[in-house]
Amino acid sequence: MAPNSVRYEGEAHPRTLYDKIWADHLVHEADGVSLIYIDRHLVHEVTSPQAFEGLRMSSREVRRTDCTLATVDHNIPTSSRKNFKDTKSFIAEADSRTQVVTLEQNVQEFGLTYFGMEDKRQGIVHVIGPEQGFTLPGTTVVCGDSHTSTHGAFGALAFGIGTSEVEHVLATQTLLMKKAKNMRIKVSGKLAEGVTSKDVILHIIGIIGTAGGMGCVVEFCGDVFENMSMEARMSVCNMTIEAGARAGMVAPDETTFNYLKGRPLCPKGKDWDKAVEYWKSLRTDKGAKFDKDIHIDAADIAPTVTWGTSPEDVVPITGIVPDPSQATDETKRTGMLRALQYMGLEPGTKMQDITIQKVFIGSCTNSRIEDMRSVASVVKGKKVSSGVEAMIVPGSGLVKKQAEAEGLDKIFTEAGFDWREPGCSMCLGMNPDRLKPQERCAATSNRNFEGRQGPQGRTHLMSPAMAAAAAIAGKLKDVRELLPEMQATNGKMAEPTKSMDFYSEPIDWTAPKEVQEPPSEGVAAPTSAGMPQFTSLDDVVACPLKKANVDTDCIIPKQFLKTIQRTGLGKAAFFELRYEDDGVTERQDFVLNQEPYRSASVLIAGDNFGCGSSREHAPWALNDQGIRCIIAPSFADIFFNNCFKNGMLPIAITKDIVEELWTHAEAKKKLTVDLTKQEIRREGCEAIPFEVDPFRRHCLLNGLDDIGLTLQKAEHIDSFEARRSSTFPWLDGPRYSRMKAEVRISTAKSSSFYTRVAKGFLGGLPASDDRPERPPAAQEEGDAEIIRIRTQTVAGSNQGGQVPQVLITVKAKSKPHAVPVMVASKGGAKEGSNGKQGTDW
Ligand SMILES: CC(C)[C@H](C(=O)O)[C@@H](O)C(=O)O
Ligand code: SF4
Numbered sequence: 001m002a003p004n005s006v007r008y009e010g011e012a013h014p015r016t017l018y019d020k021i022w023a024d025h026l027v028h029e030a031d032g033v034s035l036i037y038i039d040r041h042l043v044h045e046v047t048s049p050q051a052f053e054g055l056r057m058s059s060r061e062v063r064r065t066d067c068t069l070a071t072v073d074h075n076i077p078t079s080s081r082k083n084f085k086d087t088k089s090f091i092a093e094a095d096s097r098t099q100v101v102t103l104e105q106n107v108q109e110f111g112l113t114y115f116g117m118e119d120k121r122q123g124i125v126h127v128i129g130p131e132q133g134f135t136l137p138g139t140t141v142v143c144g145d146s147h148t149s150t151h152g153a154f155g156a157l158a159f160g161i162g163t164s165e166v167e168h169v170l171a172t173q174t175l176l177m178k179k180a181k182n183m184r185i186k187v188s189g190k191l192a193e194g195v196t197s198k199d200v201i202l203h204i205i206g207i208i209g210t211a212g213g214m215g216c217v218v219e220f221c222g223d224v225f226e227n228m229s230m231e232a233r234m235s236v237c238n239m240t241i242e243a244g245a246r247a248g249m250v251a252p253d254e255t256t257f258n259y260l261k262g263r264p265l266c267p268k269g270k271d272w273d274k275a276v277e278y279w280k281s282l283r284t285d286k287g288a289k290f291d292k293d294i295h296i297d298a299a300d301i302a303p304t305v306t307w308g309t310s311p312e313d314v315v316p317i318t319g320i321v322p323d324p325s326q327a328t329d330e331t332k333r334t335g336m337l338r339a340l341q342y343m344g345l346e347p348g349t350k351m352q353d354i355t356i357q358k359v360f361i362g363s364c365t366n367s368r369i370e371d372m373r374s375v376a377s378v379v380k381g382k383k384v385s386s387g388v389e390a391m392i393v394p395g396s397g398l399v400k401k402q403a404e405a406e407g408l409d410k411i412f413t414e415a416g417f418d419w420r421e422p423g424c425s426m427c428l429g430m431n432p433d434r435l436k437p438q439e440r441c442a443a444t445s446n447r448n449f450e451g452r453q454g455p456q457g458r459t460h461l462m463s464p465a466m467a468a469a470a471a472i473a474g475k476l477k478d479v480r481e482l483l484p485e486m487q488a489t490n491g492k493m494a495e496p497t498k499s500m501d502f503y504s505e506p507i508d509w510t511a512p513k514e515v516q517e518p519p520s521e522g523v524a525a526p527t528s529a530g531m532p533q534f535t536s537l538d539d540v541v542a543c544p545l546k547k548a549n550v551d552t553d554c555i556i557p558k559q560f561l562k563t564i565q566r567t568g569l570g571k572a573a574f575f576e577l578r579y580e581d582d583g584v585t586e587r588q589d590f591v592l593n594q595e596p597y598r599s600a601s602v603l604i605a606g607d608n609f610g611c612g613s614s615r616e617h618a619p620w621a622l623n624d625q626g627i628r629c630i631i632a633p634s635f636a637d638i639f640f641n642n643c644f645k646n647g648m649l650p651i652a653i654t655k656d657i658v659e660e661l662w663t664h665a666e667a668k669k670k671l672t673v674d675l676t677k678q679e680i681r682r683e684g685c686e687a688i689p690f691e692v693d694p695f696r697r698h699c700l701l702n703g704l705d706d707i708g709l710t711l712q713k714a715e716h717i718d719s720f721e722a723r724r725s726s727t728f729p730w731l732d733g734p735r736y737s738r739m740k741a742e743v744r745i746s747t748a749k750s751s752s753f754y755t756r757v758a759k760g761f762l763g764g765l766p767a768s769d770d771r772p773e774r775p776p777a778a779q780e781e782g783d784a785e786i787i788r789i790r791t792q793t794v795a796g797s798n799q800g801g802q803v804p805q806v807l808i809t810v811k812a813k814s815k816p817h818a819v820p821v822m823v824a825s826k827g828g829a830k831e832g833s834n835g836k837q838g839t840d841w
Contacts, residue, residue: 021138077432090117130151238364377486549608550608556617653690
């Protein structure tokens with residue numbers, strides 16, 4: 001099979017890079033919904049516990065352990081690990097510890113490769129993927145994290161997903177999706193010295209806004225991106241999510257191939273040649289259509305900084321704090337006033353007059369080796385201004401090691417910087433690194449939302465070079481003024497001392513540990529039936545939340561992300577808007593604290609609701625607070641998606657209607673949201689029709705979960721995987737063929753035996769949710785050993801019907817790990833996941 005992208009090259013229907021990758025990953029298409037295969041799944045501790053628990057509850061396994069890579073980054077302290085014994089004793093904060101320990105247990109139980117705190121490859125999930133060559137051109141890459149867009153720098157289709165989708169990918173290696181629109185952002189010309197990739201992306205967000213890329217996959221092109229290093233491209237793609245697009249990408253080229261060659265998980269030998277040949281085909285065809293097109297001149301870009309609480313609040317460093325009275329739109333003006341008050345700034349203040357107390361260099365945007373070099377070139381031989389605390393947090397253990405090999409750590413510490421261990425650190429402050437209230441920080445991270453780096457903390461986003469300049473000056477500073485001095489000390493700014501050899505040092509791709517018996521052995525738990533239904537909300541109060549760009553950090557701040565449950569988050573909803581600083585006293589000016597809105601089940605909000613982080617904790621918190629439906633002019637893509645996964649209905653409707661509904665809600669009048677008829681009704685008014693995707697509507701009305709539905713398409717996934725193995729052999733992990741062989745060894749001798757066991761098991765399957773016991777006689781036969789028997793229910797072909805199946809996990813006695821074999825089902829579904837019994841799954 002030729003890859004789809006090659007087959008169409010140059011034909012009558014020119015296609016974009018995104019179109020091609022999409023086509024190469026299409027497993028199945030029906031009713032306007034596509035089942036897309038996922039090549040690479042990165043996992044971290046914050047968004048995975050509930051997903052693994054979901055697998056456990058429904059007795060499911062991780063389908064492609066060889067395509068899944070886990071690490072810890074958000075919760076871990078970045079203090080020295082010299083005395084590290086284990087996570088339990090190292091992480092002082094109880095909830096953070098629980099989340100990390102839970103991941104450790106999950107990777108053990110499900111047999112996943114894991115870079116834990118003792119592993120030098122541990123780091124921020126978006127730094128380690130590319131570093132290992134796990135991220136490859138032409139692949140689909142997902143993670144329960146919005147900055148997965150980073151990996152698009154390699155010409156991959158990479159995007160963040162919610163926890164329900166994490167579970168979906170773990171179980172099926174696919175996602176149900178709708179194709180996004182194509183958007184092109186072209187930046188032509190040459191960047192001036194002192195202007196970096198971070199300035200480019202901040203400038204772009206300033207122009208198109210945080211909702212500018214909504215519903216689109218962005219392709220960055222033009223000489224500026226072509227001339228960028230991979231690190232710089234990653235910083236740009238990383239912040240595509242801040243521009244409202246779920247994914248951003250740059251076509252792979254020689255820079256990409258040079259970066260990748262020799263990395264531990266990259267194809268080798270003939271596979272490398274074959275891969276490069278395919279990767280070269282991954283370019284947008286001449287004449288391909290983009291739904292949105294933006295052109296920017298590189299000469300217009302200056303070192304750029306943020307002044308407010310949204311990444312679109314940018315000005316050149318030579319600019320001033322803007323004046324809200326100049327805003328044309330009322331919601332915008334109110335937003336600006338609030339931002340200035342929060343940031344403690346006066347309109348008209350020169351940006352370079354703003355003094356700072358903290359500097360944070362790190363995060364998945366800017367914690368790679370080039371960023372380290374860039375900072376070193378500015379601070380070499382200088383001192384951090386007195387009264388400023390400055391920290392540098394490398395993105396991974398390998399970045400740290402390389403920086404130290406290059407002597408950069410000495411430059412930092414001599415200048416007065418605190419040189420830390422890798423992690424997300426003060427980007428989000430889920431670990432102990434946080435701003436104090438009112439502290440002002442020059443940060444290289446990607447979000448300046450209220451409370452992001454610590455409650456009441458004030459964040460200015462900028463490039464590593466600019467943050468370094470701020471550290472030295474004690475206030476925001478134009479790094480270009482330092483250029484002559486820097487040239488005298490360093491030669492050229494950020495001159496790369498290229499040392500790829502370091503990265504190509506052979507590293508073993510950890511073999512998973514022996515699969516352990518899970519605690520919930522044999523539990524027959526509801527799966528598809530677990531999703532609440534949504535039909536209508538009759539005669540209910542709606543709460544008017546007259547605010548645009550409500551981000552998910554605002555819907556639920558970081559301190560509540562440490563739970564390993566999906567429930568109990570109601571109190572956390574809008575925590576900082578809702579409570580005074582004591583966290584208990586309600587703010588009277590917040591609408592959800594007023595009657596009758598306190599118990600509202602419908603929320604009517606402004607544009608771009610739910611932007612920012614992919615945290616599914618946001619819909620969980622709203623749901624727990626009693627909100628089942630959100631009406632807004634537009635939604636951020638990931639949040640929108642996450643709502644449906646929790647039986648909630650987001651309705652996108654025009655601004656005029658939203659304003660009309662605000663007035664109606666302010667008059668405390670009731671309304672009905674009817675999904676069956678797809679309309680909003682108010683007494684004495686005409687019904688307002690709304691659009692909802694037919695597939696999602698069907699799932700909501702029937703309370704169906706996607707995983708159950710997808711598992712009905714198992715044979716499509718099987719045959720896609722077989723095609724993928726022959727067309728893109730480099731995408732299968734080194735253990736994959738062994739895994740398949742093992743199943744054959746295990747089952748060939750005894751497939752009828754397994755079928756007998758399974759049928760006997762199904763025959764005795766109780767109607768209730770009593771726990772059937774594993775028959776003790778069925779422990780082993782021949783070379784194969786049954787290590788786990790579970791029942792699971794999947795949605796049947798009849799709407800909403802539940803079909804029990806038996807999943808037997810077997811392993812060859814001589815081989816180290818286990819593979820699930822779905823052998824029989826009851827109630828009309830075919831036997832075996834691939835039409836055969838007990839083989840090859
Ligand atoms: C915790 C995670 C869901 C979140 C994200 O999606 O971005 C985090 O990384 C962030 O930066 O806010
Ligand atoms: S944005 Fe910050 S918190 Fe989120 S993954 Fe990146 S470094 Fe971690």
